[in-house]
Amino acid sequence: MEDLKISIIDIIDGTVVDGPGFRMSIYSAGCSHRCPGCHNPQSWSIENGQPMSVEQLLEKVRKSPWNVTFTGGxxxxxxxxxxxxxxxxxxxxxxxxxxxxxxxxxxxVEEADPDKLRLLQSVDVLVDGPFIEALKDSDLRFRGSSNQRILDSAAIRKAF
Incomplete structure (x- = not known):
């Protein structure tokens, strides 16, 4: 495998806010959406992260007893x-x-970027959509605004 590096803001092992149960959340750097009211604006610039190899991250995942969430950024x-x-x-x-x-x-799906489609096909659940401050709802589980959806792998596959 080529030496791929990911710019990472943080890794939290044992969090309960980014999906069901305890999870290892990997916070990526870099986001072009720049949603007003974003709870993590320091993640917008890819320069704010620390480069970690895919192998280093995989080793952390191996050592954790929890399932994984990719977020960010x-x-x-x-x-x-x-x-x-x-x-x-x-x-x-x-x-x-x-x-x-x-x-x-x-x-x-419409963009049809091969790397994005590959990632999309590799996840079990996608929480999609930009954070929209006017639709903020603190009662929603695992989402910040009501436009965001929690889509399981069946819904993801159906989109193809």
Whole structure:
């Protein structure tokens, strides 16, 4: 495998806010959506992250007992790298992967970027859509605004 590096803001092992149960959340750097009211604006610039190899991240996932969430930033900003990581996690660890993105599922499919499609096909759950401050709802589980959707793998496959 080529030496792929991912710009990472943070890794939180054992969080309960980015999907069901305890999870390892990997916070990516880089996001072009720049949603007003974003809870993580320091993640917008890819320069704010620290480069980690896919293998380093995989080793952390192996050591954690929890399933995984890709968030950020927007993992689709580094789709090639996250797709490689997701495929390794699925193949070697058998853990479920949730992925947050400011894109909608429809936009990702229509755009037809091979790396983004590869990542999309490697996740179990996609939380899609930009954060919209006017639609903010603190009662929603795992989402910040009511336009965002939680889509399982069946819904993702149906979009293709």
């Amino acid at each position: 927007d993992p689709f900003f580094q789709a090639k790298e996250f797709a490689a990581l997701a495929e390794l996690i699925k193949g070697e660890c058998g853990k479920t992967i949730w992925c947050y993105t400011g894109y909608t599922l429809e936009t990702l």
